[in-house]
Amino acid sequence: MIRFDKVTKTYPGQKRAALDAVDLEIEKGEFVFLVGASGSGKSTFLRLILREARPTSGRVYVAGKEINKLSSWKVPKLRRQVGTVFQDFRLLPNKTVTENVAFALEVIGRPRADIKKLVPETLEMVGLEGKGHRMPDELSGGEQQRVAVARAFVNRPMILIADEPTGNLDPATSVGIMKLLDRINRTDTTVIMATHDSSIVDQMRKRVIELEGGLIVRDEARGIYGYQN
Amino acid sequence: MRSTLSELRQSLSRNKSMSISLIVTMTVSLLLAALGLLILAQSDRTEKYLGDRLQLQVNLCTKNSPSANCIGGFATKAQQAAVEEALRGNSQVESFEERTPAEQYEAARVKFGQSETGRKQLETFSPASFPSSYFVTLVDPQKYDSVESELNGMDGVGSVISLKETLGPLFTALDKLRDGALAISGLLVVAAILQVSNTIRMTAYARRREIGIMRLVGASSWHIQLPFVLESLLAALISAALAAAGLMAFMRFVVYGYLRQTLDTFTTWVAYGDAVQVIGYTTVLAVLLAMLPTLLLTRKYLDV
Incomplete structure (x- = not known):
């Protein structure tokens, strides 16, 4: 599903590579934790998958396509196959929960009938049935993150990227979000989650990839957090 | 959308x-x-x-032209030929173009047609009211004097108007x-x-x-x-x-x-x-x- 082939990324004006000759393969339907200190290259890794950045050398393949060769007008198509969730939720404050989720479908031109069907279905799946008319600021942090997950998943992407999705949440709420991501993973969606939350990684026992200074220092099939802050 | x-x-x-x-x-x-x-x-x-440029307009005599050059009434063919000859021979003249009375009448019709009083005036005109004219383009538009004085004295020339000067x-x-x-x-x-x-x-x-x-x-x-x-x-x-x-x-x-x-x-x-x-x-x-x-x-x- 995702393959990194000797990928190096050096940002302009930086001497040290953010990612250094990374070789990696992630299969369809896998759940992968990406761990490591701030500045270890986790965000760069995720940005490369979304083609928000291009590798300095090497190749990145997503869903069988070498995405650094993708012409820029095809990038939106790639991003429709990759859902994204962030630590800060990034909801639109002036739209209701339903409108926030529907927005993701409207802007890619999905027909109204699809939107009417998919949005309530997805809200129910993330446990927000009956809250569609609320505004984001009327929701708890955990609920806001559920809206963000619903928005990322409503288009049924093949890959879901979560960049510290529990970073702003208390442990109990975090467990709820992890259950949700696990459920999405069971629909054969590949989930890649960057996190600093050791208890979650230790509980889930999924594949763990640890980055340090742009290098992969550990890649375990059923790993634990292991990285010390 | x-x-x-x-x-x-x-x-x-x-x-x-x-x-x-x-x-x-x-x-x-x-x-x-x-x-x-x-x-x-x-x-x-x-x-x-007005022609290519705002330069000289040489009007030949009509029946009623007041000019001393027009004692014989309408300019004769010979006078007209002499005027053309003079224009061709003058080194200050770059080119010239003849407008017949019918063309002049048509131009006046358009011009006077713009206002009510103009339209009334127009009723008193016919193509015969207009002279044959030459619209003359000069080599140097500022130097119209020599051409003007030469033509002004010729028989059959009713008037020479320097358009540059007036307009x-x-x-x-x-x-x-x-x-x-x-x-x-x-x-x-x-x-x-x-x-x-x-x-x-x-x-x-x-x-x-x-x-x-x-x-x-x-x-x-x-x-x-x-x-x-x-x-x-x-x-x-x-x-x-x-x-x-x-x-x-x-x-x-x-x-x-x-x-x-x-x-x-x-x-x-x-x-x-x-x-x-x-x-x-x-x-x-x-x-x-x-x-x-x-x-x-x-x-x-x-x-x-």
Whole structure:
């Protein structure tokens, strides 16, 4: 599903590579934790998958396509196959929960009938049935993150990227979000989650990839957090 | 499309004051450009009317010419040939063109037809009231004296009119007005472009969250740009329409209401048809003015 082939990324004006000759393969339907200190290259890794950045050398393949060769007008198509969730939720404050989720479908031109069907279905799946008319600021942090997950998943992407999705949440709420991501993973969606939350990684026992200074220092099939802050 | 229109509505209400100032600047700039183009059309019309350039008009004798050269009434063929010979032989003459009485009558009909009093005067004329004339283009338009004095003394020549002398100041003034209008319009065009780019920058900033999410979920570049493009296009079309209304008011009150009535003997003045053509140009200009910076800058600010 995702393959990194000797990928190096050096940002302009930086001497040290953010990612250094990374070789990696992630299969369809896998759940992968990406761990490591701030500045270890986790965000760069995720940005490369979304083609928000291009590798300095090497190749990145997503869903069988070498995405650094993708012409820029095809990038939106790639991003429709990759859902994204962030630590800060990034909801639109002036739209209701339903409108926030529907927005993701409207802007890619999905027909109204699809939107009417998919949005309530997805809200129910993330446990927000009956809250569609609320505004984001009327929701708890955990609920806001559920809206963000619903928005990322409503288009049924093949890959879901979560960049510290529990970073702003208390442990109990975090467990709820992890259950949700696990459920999405069971629909054969590949989930890649960057996190600093050791208890979650230790509980889930999924594949763990640890980055340090742009290098992969550990890649375990059923790993634990292991990285010390 | 629905989401694009709602974005457009939101953006217009958010940028109300920016949009209004953009529309005002663009309208004034387009109106000045339109006036410049109208004066240009007027010059073309005058040149067509008077011959290539505002130079010498040599009128041959008619039955009633008061000139001492016209004792025999109508200029004879021999006199006409002599005049042509003199024109050909004068080194100051670059070229000349004959206008028959019928052509002169037709030109007068158009000119006098502009006003009510003119139309009444016209009833007293017939082609026979007009002389055969030569419209002479000089090598150096300033040096008309030698040609004028040579021809003035010839038999069969009723009068020599230096058009440069009589109409020159008016058209010099018009030319200056045109240059002034186009220059100020040019400055305002620059201001309008800067305002378009400011509006885009501000809107992009105000909508950075939406735009970020749109990019993330895979909205096409075109979909992200469209509200910006529509907003600029709308401002351009409103400005073009206001400028068109202004130009039509100018035509109605200044050209038809004054110039055609009081200064109808100078030349034929521009008509509504010319104004419509000018409006076509300014509308295209308005769309280009708004679209070019929008397309360039949305690429830059939206990072699409």
